[in-house]
Amino acid sequence: MTDSVPPRRGGDSYRGDVRRHPLVHKIIDAWRDGSAQSRAALAEHPPPGAIAVRSRYLYLIDTARLGVDAAPFAEDMWDRALVAETEIDDAVRSGTLDQASQLCAELMDGSGHDAVTVVNARVGLGDVARVQGRTERAIDHYEAAVRAADAARYRFGRLRALVPLGHLTLLHHSAAAATRVFTEAADLAAAVSEPLYLANAITGLAETAERSGDLPQSIEKHQRAHALFSQVGSLTGQAHAAQRIGSLLHRDGRPALARDWLAAAALAFEQDGDPLGTINVLEAIGDLLLEVAEADEAATCYRTAGELARENGFAPAAAHAAQNLARVACACEQWPEAVALFEQAVSEYQKVGDLLGTTTALTKLASARQRLDGPEAGEQALADRVAAVLSIEHYRATNREARAQVEYRERFGEIYGRALHAAVESGAAEDFAVVAEALAGRRLAGLAEAQVPATVTDGLTLLQHFLVSAEQRWLAQGRAEDTGDLRLKPGISRQERVHRMMGAVAMKGAVREPARAALEDVLASVYLPPAADEGSALLADLPSDCDVLQLVVDPVLPNVLYRLWRAADGRTRLDRAELSLACVETLTALQIDDARRSDMCPAHVACLGELLPEDLRRAMAEGTACRLLLLPVGQLWLVPWGALAIGGQRLLCQTTEYVVCPSLLVQRRLRARGPARPVDEPTCTWRNPIMDSLSLEWMRQDSQWSVEPASWATEAKQRLTDGAHTVIVVCHGRPHGTLGHYLEMDPGVWLLPSDVLVGTPPQRLYLITCWGGGVPGQAMADPVTIATLNLARGSTEILASFGEFSDDPASDAFAQWVLEQLANTNVPVSRAVHLASARFSTAPGGNDLQLRYWATLLPIGTFHDV
Numbered sequence: 001m002t003d004s005v006p007p008r009r010g011g012d013s014y015r016g017d018v019r020r021h022p023l024v025h026k027i028i029d030a031w032r033d034g035s036a037q038s039r040a041a042l043a044e045h046p047p048p049g050a051i052a053v054r055s056r057y058l059y060l061i062d063t064a065r066l067g068v069d070a071a072p073f074a075e076d077m078w079d080r081a082l083v084a085e086t087e088i089d090d091a092v093r094s095g096t097l098d099q100a101s102q103l104c105a106e107l108m109d110g111s112g113h114d115a116v117t118v119v120n121a122r123v124g125l126g127d128v129a130r131v132q133g134r135t136e137r138a139i140d141h142y143e144a145a146v147r148a149a150d151a152a153r154y155r156f157g158r159l160r161a162l163v164p165l166g167h168l169t170l171l172h173h174s175a176a177a178a179t180r181v182f183t184e185a186a187d188l189a190a191a192v193s194e195p196l197y198l199a200n201a202i203t204g205l206a207e208t209a210e211r212s213g214d215l216p217q218s219i220e221k222h223q224r225a226h227a228l229f230s231q232v233g234s235l236t237g238q239a240h241a242a243q244r245i246g247s248l249l250h251r252d253g254r255p256a257l258a259r260d261w262l263a264a265a266a267l268a269f270e271q272d273g274d275p276l277g278t279i280n281v282l283e284a285i286g287d288l289l290l291e292v293a294e295a296d297e298a299a300t301c302y303r304t305a306g307e308l309a310r311e312n313g314f315a316p317a318a319a320h321a322a323q324n325l326a327r328v329a330c331a332c333e334q335w336p337e338a339v340a341l342f343e344q345a346v347s348e349y350q351k352v353g354d355l356l357g358t359t360t361a362l363t364k365l366a367s368a369r370q371r372l373d374g375p376e377a378g379e380q381a382l383a384d385r386v387a388a389v390l391s392i393e394h395y396r397a398t399n400r401e402a403r404a405q406v407e408y409r410e411r412f413g414e415i416y417g418r419a420l421h422a423a424v425e426s427g428a429a430e431d432f433a434v435v436a437e438a439l440a441g442r443r444l445a446g447l448a449e450a451q452v453p454a455t456v457t458d459g460l461t462l463l464q465h466f467l468v469s470a471e472q473r474w475l476a477q478g479r480a481e482d483t484g485d486l487r488l489k490p491g492i493s494r495q496e497r498v499h500r501m502m503g504a505v506a507m508k509g510a511v512r513e514p515a516r517a518a519l520e521d522v523l524a525s526v527y528l529p530p531a532a533d534e535g536s537a538l539l540a541d542l543p544s545d546c547d548v549l550q551l552v553v554d555p556v557l558p559n560v561l562y563r564l565w566r567a568a569d570g571r572t573r574l575d576r577a578e579l580s581l582a583c584v585e586t587l588t589a590l591q592i593d594d595a596r597r598s599d600m601c602p603a604h605v606a607c608l609g610e611l612l613p614e615d616l617r618r619a620m621a622e623g624t625a626c627r628l629l630l631l632p633v634g635q636l637w638l639v640p641w642g643a644l645a646i647g648g649q650r651l652l653c654q655t656t657e658y659v660v661c662p663s664l665l666v667q668r669r670l671r672a673r674g675p676a677r678p679v680d681e682p683t684c685t686w687r688n689p690i691m692d693s694l695s696l697e698w699m700r701q702d703s704q705w706s707v708e709p710a711s712w713a714t715e716a717k718q719r720l721t722d723g724a725h726t727v728i729v730v731c732h733g734r735p736h737g738t739l740g741h742y743l744e745m746d747p748g749v750w751l752l753p754s755d756v757l758v759g760t761p762p763q764r765l766y767l768i769t770c771w772g773g774g775v776p777g778q779a780m781a782d783p784v785t786i787a788t789l790n791l792a793r794g795s796t797e798i799l800a801s802f803g804e805f806s807d808d809p810a811s812d813a814f815a816q817w818v819l820e821q822l823a824n825t826n827v828p829v830s831r832a833v834h835l836a837s838a839r840f841s842t843a844p845g846g847n848d849l850q851l852r853y854w855a856t857l858l859p860i861g862t863f864h865d866v
Contacts, residue, residue, distance in 0.1 A: 026042065084121075126141035186205065222248065239264075385419040563577065593776050623655050679824055691807055818857065
């Protein structure tokens with residue numbers, strides 16, 4: 001790991017008088033001449049290390065390559081610009097940030113400096129703010145630098161801003177978004193022939209790989225970056241790469257190799273005079289020492305790192321130091337000291353808006369607090385775990401990309417699981433409900449709470465409305481009184497504004513048209529995080545005289561199930577159950593649309609009966625649990641609940657009227673709406689003429705029904721958004737990787753989930769289709785389907801399939817048995833499904849038929865008091 005060329009501090013700054021750099025006069029001559037030939041000829045000389053010189057060298061060569069003129073330059077200010085930019089680079093790395101800010105301001109004072117100088121000064125201000133932990137200010141400066149660089153066709157200037165923006169995106173947005181920024185930076189570095197910034201971009205991609213859990217890929221990319229830094233003689237680059245490699249090797253269980261890399265990093269940082277790098281390597285060495293029980297030596301490293309951080313105004317590093325010292329206290333079993341230090345770390349992390357730091361510190365704080373004596377310690381530990389979940393949830397809410405929201409859910413799954421476990425252990429139903437609601441997903445909840453004006457009539461205005469509404473909701477919660485900007489009240493984190501800014505960076509500031517935006521990204525804008533005190537109100541709004549069961553599988557341990565059971569008599573029980581291997585495998589199989597799933601019959605899902613509490617199964621088998629409201633979270637949404645065995649050769653559907661609902665908040669909205677109004681118009685029906693067996697012809701002869709078949713599929717689609725009372729649709733439904741699913745109303749006419757986001761949904765919607773209410777691939781989020789979107793937006797009850805529903809005479813008979821009960825609103829869809837399912841499954845041979853003939857058609861909604 002030795003340098004093959006003399007080291008260069010940062011690969012950027014210059015020892016000596018930069019004005020006397022050998023290339024300065026050649027660059028001035030080429031700029032004066034202005035011809036593409038003279039600018040291109042600069043490439044015959046090796047690239048200079050000094051950033052002030054190299055930026056102009058690359059700008060002139062690149063504009064010649066692009067065939068555009070170079071912007072005018074201020075020759076009379078040339079010397080001052082070169083000196084100031086070199087001093088800015090030195091000041092940022094040495095921690096003299098006030099001096100760096102002053103120098104940048106002088107270059108931007110409007111006195112006529114050229115575009116390259118102004119862009120470089122903007123980048124310098126961004127670097128200062130980033131080191132200080134002032135994320136919003138850093139983003140402002142970097143984005144201003146990008147705009148100015150683009151206007152001047154200064155691609156290297158754009159590159160200089162993109163790399164730090166990528167790191168901010170990783171910290172405050174998502175690994176997926178950061179990967180896009182770093183990938184653009186790497187491509188741009190290759191295009192302008194800039195190996196140092198290519199190494200920086202590859203370092204960023206290594207960090208995103210680490211964040212995504214790919215440790216080998218991260219180590220490989222850091223090693224590639226280290227080789228590039230060595231090639232260009234960047235001492236700072238080599239130091240940082242060596243430090244990251246050492247830390248990752250430590251995590252990978254290779255401590256001896258890790259020590260070698262960390263020692264090399266420490267030496268390089270010392271030679272380079274980089275305090276922030278020294279802080280990082282001290283922390284990494286402390287981690288190694290702590291692991292081998294050298295607590296005093298580890299504490300010395302952490303304490304020294306903290307002192308350096310405070311001396312240089314590095315707020316994030318100061319927070320790290322507090323947390324690291326708390327870890328030492330834990331290792332020494334000094335629990336009161338550990339609690340105090342973790343509390344300090346939480347406060348510091350919240351000030352700088354560090355999600356990972358905040359959630360990690362809260363989780364460790366809870367573990368340390370549990371070691372203290374007294375019941376208050378346990379209660380506060382649970383509160384800490386719930387606070388960690390809510391911290392993640394607020395980040396998910398402020399991020400408007402569904403992929404990023406799922407990324408947070410996956411990355412912090414253990415934190416959700418620990419909070420559920422703690423709630424069960426403490427018997428805290430309200431806290432359990434809050435955490436389970438977070439795991440259930442809050443997009444449908446946000447949609448249910450959203451007020452969409454009648455003027456919103458198409459997808460684009462809907463997207464704009466959601467984005468603006470979300471913006472105003474967050475501003476209303478966070479804006480200080482008597483201010484018109486985004487400054488937040490004291491004590492409230494800056495996550496909201498940072499996420500909005502980072503989202504704009506990742507999306508390059510553009511709002512995508514709905515045709516190019518996934519439906520889930522649209523719904524991500526209305527994600528509504530739960531509040532800490534929301535649990536009791538959600539539980540208080542549950543219907544009476546029925547059993548309620550909320551179920552969630554541990555996000556990390558697939559064989560662990562957590563349950564909240566509110567019995568019909570009002571008693572609430574929490575428990576944790578370990579699922580059998582057969583149950584786990586069957587749940588996994590239900591998430592896949594394949595032949596195995598299609599061939600399942602009740603015997604194949606008998607093991608799923610263990611999802612239900614034993615006492616509840618017994619009560620249902622005995623006929624004393626007559627109504628059951630199910631709130632299945634994640635992968636449990638696709639369970640064919642009516643076919644579950646409850647004992648004594650009986651199935652759930654035969655003894656119990658049940659209904660499923662995607663979340664407690666959606667349930668509360670349904671309760672507030674009340675049941676469907678009395679039938680006041682003919683029922684709109686539509687059947688795709690290509691169907692073989694499923695038919696609605698019998699309804700024309702049924703005197704209880706007044707039907708008005710749609711003449712065309714397009715008319716049926718219109719009725720789905722014009723406030724009809726009851727709409728029945730019979731057609732094929734198909735899962736789709738991008739859309740989630742769609743319904744084939746007619747050849748060439750499809751109903752998409754986005755089609756039901758506008759207008760007024762029907763009071764009652766009955767979808768006799770495949771995959772109308774649940775589809776594969778949504779186990780990590782709330783179930784976004786045509787059925788659930790209608791439910792969230794205004795329907796009172798839904799009938800829809802959670803899998804394949806056969807176009808077959810047997811299925812046709814079952815669907816008819818369900819629908820013939822629903823001619824008026826006196827019979828809810830839950831009762832109709834219960835009666836039809838009991839009739840079907842107890843008929844000769846009915847219990848042996850595949851689930852796709854009957855059990856995948858489920859009622860969605862809630863119970864209403866009679």
